[in-house]
Structures are given as structure tokens and as C-alpha cells.
Amino acid sequence: MALGALRPSPLVEQATQQLREEIMKGAWPVGTRLPGENALAKALGVGRSTVREALRALAGAGLVQARQGSGVFVIATEPAEDWPARLRRAAITDVYEVRMLVEVQAARLAAERRTGEDVAAMEAALEARARAAAGDDAAFVDADIALHAAVVAAAGNPVLTDLFAEFAPALRGRLIDVVELLELREHDRNPGHGSHAALVTAIRDGDADAASGILQAELDQTLAHLHTDRS
Structure with missing residues (x-):
């Protein structure tokens, strides 16, 4: 030495x-x-x-x-890989599966705990997502992630909020690639608007089963696209 x-x-x-x-x-x-x-x-x-x-x-x-x-x-000769680096390296399908576990439960909690401010924030994010549909794919993905972040925030659990914030950067770039590669906005510039609007309504109305079910179906559909892209 x-x-x-x-x-x-x-x-x-x-x-x-x-x-x-x-x-x-x-x-x-x-x-x-x-x-x-x-x-x-x-x-x-x-x-x-x-x-x-x-x-x-x-x-x-x-x-x-x-x-x-x-x-x-x-106890080791190689430093442990930090969480953001691990997320950047992970397969998008793996990240998405964990995202689903986090967000579906967050939607259920949001329906039970939402405040008037939470509902206003989700409604504003839904409108911003619709406006972003007129822009490029990156702007649309950013607005979509912002809406989902508002839903998670409405769950009133800061750990869930922080966890989603860690996922967001890992999701963003690859979701933009998926939207472009699969041409998800070729025929509908605002895909998923109906389901997202229904999600916000279910949370506003305090319907936890509907909120979690809508988000589960929405994320299942996207994950199916991701698996199809990888096959």
C-alpha cells in the first residue's frame, strides 16, 4: 500500500x-x-x-x-451503482412495470385523500396535456408525465412522490422514442385523453376502484406496446 x-x-x-x-x-x-x-x-x-x-x-x-x-x-471492491444510474441502465419495460406498481396504488390513495387543491392541479395538468398535443412528441410526453406526477402527488405520500420523481427522467427519453417509433400520435395527436380525463374524474369523485382500474388499464396498454416493440 x-x-x-x-x-x-x-x-x-x-x-x-x-x-x-x-x-x-x-x-x-x-x-x-x-x-x-x-x-x-x-x-x-x-x-x-x-x-x-x-x-x-x-x-x-x-x-x-x-x-x-x-x-x-x-465489503466490496466496486462502488454500489446509485439509483438514478440503475434506472438509466434498466430496460424500459422493467422500469414501466415498477412504475405501474407505484402509480396504480397512488391513484387509489389519491381518490381517498385528494384535496381541492389536488383536484385543481390535476385538472390543470389535464388541460396542459391537451394543449401540448398540438406540439412535438417531447412536449406531449412532458405534459403527460406532469399529469401523472399530479396524480401521485394527490396520494399525499411524499415517499411515493419522490419515488415517481426518480422514475420520471428514466421514462422521459425512452417514452419519446416509443411514441415516435410506434407512431402513437400519427392518427390521434392526443392519445389517451379520454382515459386520463376519466382518471381525474374518478379521483375527484373519490372512486378509488375506478381510479386504480383506469390507470391499470392505461399503463397495461402502454406496456403491451413496449413489449411488442421489443419482440
């Missing part, structure tokens, strides 16, 4: 990078206990607080794990 003293700049980032590189090179195999904070601080030429922060960053990357009373151990 040849750790060099660091230059004065963002020391935590430098310490994290050097330790990460050593772990990835196999200097400390999986299962190995890292040297103590004092030893690492001396080797890197930094304070113990800097080493401590670097170890926290490595733990966040899934490379090391602190075990109380025993030290810090290497």
Missing part, C-alpha cells in the same frame, strides 16, 4: 478517492479490516476528522462497513 500525502484542497474528496482506489485495486480484499483512523491519517497526511468523513463516504458507496468495537471492514 503506497498512500501519498495530500495536497491542500478538498481533503475529504482526495482522501476518499485515494482510499477508494486502493480498495478497488485490491490492497484491502473484501473482509479485510482497514487500518485505524490514526494510521490512515498519518499515511494520508490529514487529520482524523478528514479520514472519518472519507470512510463515511466510502460506506455510502457500499465499499466499507463500520462494525462497532471491531473497526471498518471492506
